[in-house]
Amino acid sequence: MNYRSGFVNIIGFPNVGKSTLINSILDKKISIITKKVQTTRHRIFGILNKPKLQIIFSDTPGFLEKKKYILHKIMMQYIKKSFEDADIILLVTELGKYPDIPQIFYKKFKEIISKIPIIILINKIDKIGLEYRQNILYKTINHWSNIFPNIEILPISALKNINKDLLMDKIYKFLPKHMPFYPKNLLSDRNDNFFINEIIRKEIFNFYKQEIPYSVEIKTEFLEKKTNTTYIYSIIYVEKNSQKTILIGKNKKSIKILKYFSEKKISLFFCKKISLELIVKVSKNWRNNYKKLKNLGY
Ligand SMILES: Nc1nc2c(ncn2[C@@H]2O[C@H](COP(=O)(O)OP(=O)(O)OP(=O)(O)O)[C@@H](O)[C@H]2O)c(=O)[nH]1
Ligand SMILES: [Mg+2]
Structure with a gap:
């Protein structure tokens, strides 16, 4: 072979x-x-x-x-x-x-x-x-x-x-002599939603301090590809109400900045125009709950 x-x-x-x-x-x-x-x-x-x-x-x-x-x-x-x-x-x-x-x-x-x-x-x-x-x-x-x-x-x-x-x-x-394990055009085992979640999470690492990036997880709920634009709806889960307040910021300023940069980076990744909607929700203690973790892809 x-x-x-x-x-x-x-x-x-x-x-x-x-x-x-x-x-x-x-x-x-x-x-x-x-x-x-x-x-x-x-x-x-x-x-x-x-x-x-x-x-x-x-x-x-x-x-x-x-x-x-x-x-x-x-x-x-x-x-x-x-x-x-x-x-x-x-x-x-x-x-x-x-x-x-x-x-x-x-x-x-x-x-x-x-x-x-x-x-x-x-x-x-x-x-x-x-x-x-x-x-x-x-x-x-x-x-x-x-x-x-x-x-x-x-x-x-x-x-x-x-x-x-x-x-x-x-x-x-x-490297062993072996036939390919995956189709030759595949780049990753992960789907579009995963990459969107991770790009948003990276932007959160960039903009928020201390515990915030560690207390968030993203779940992209909806993705619709239209000819010119892809519409995305993603939820940012935090553990506490106080974290939600920080994430959104005064007059929604912080979340608007996050949305702006996330949209740009997702656009670059997919080479397509993106329209992103970000919602912040509290999911108490998600890091310590098997069921919640499973639902978030772990
Ligand atoms: N100077 C220098 N910095 C590097 C190099 N490789 C990675 N870095 C920096 O090291 C930091 C961590 O890089 P990551 O690739 O996220 O490291 P990681 O091992 O995946 O980290 P975890 O996922 O947190 O375990 C980033 O700031 C990178 O830019 C390198 O070859 N040279
Ligand atoms: Mg790493």
Whole structure:
């Protein structure tokens, strides 16, 4: 067989650039990126199709030490699952950072280390000038090779595309010979509604402070594609009335700004004119309620 296809699962610490990496490889914003930790909440497949090649990348939430909500437990389940169905694992770390791997995931690594190829990526090598980089890079490589001896380590910059080709070559080498798992024109396992929800959530990360972005979830209820415009109706769920007040803002100023920018970004994503209606609703304690979480796509 002349075809290669497999699952490459991106796993790692919060905020190290996992979503930046998947977007850079696929050259499409399939996963939202922010400056804050715990941005990614789902496991998102991004599919790379080339002649005689299909790679299914999956982005995952960052490792979490404390599981304050049921939402966090579910996020950690997504990571655990990613250890189980991978053909290749990319463990993403960051230059000059030496965090401990939570015990539960360290155990997972030990279980699979002799069975599944792992590549440790040291991301963000661009953030330090060349004159100091070597020294810190050496220390970072040393750190990870002590924890995981004999595992390949590759310094990269997902943001600046440094060593992307080299990474793709390495992935290709490990990729099983297999026919494609998905139709060749598919870019993701997620539908339009999911991307709309995530784009709005990213804008909320941009405009609101502290707990607000973490207490919201979006559900797009309605989407109608007409010739010139797509009409979208999305609900923003918050946990408390006080959060609803903040989200809407005085004289609805904040929600109007949010709507304006979300509309623009959704338009860009779909290359279509968008008309977005945003409604804010309180869903008490949704982060700690299995039924509500299920209804929100978890
Ligand atoms: N300088 C630099 N910054 C980067 C690089 N990759 C990602 N970043 C930045 O790091 C921050 C976090 O990036 P994300 O891609 O959201 O990180 P993540 O690992 O997906 O984060 P979570 O989903 O919260 O776990 C963003 O501000 C990115 O712009 C890189 O190669 N170089
Ligand atoms: Mg992410």
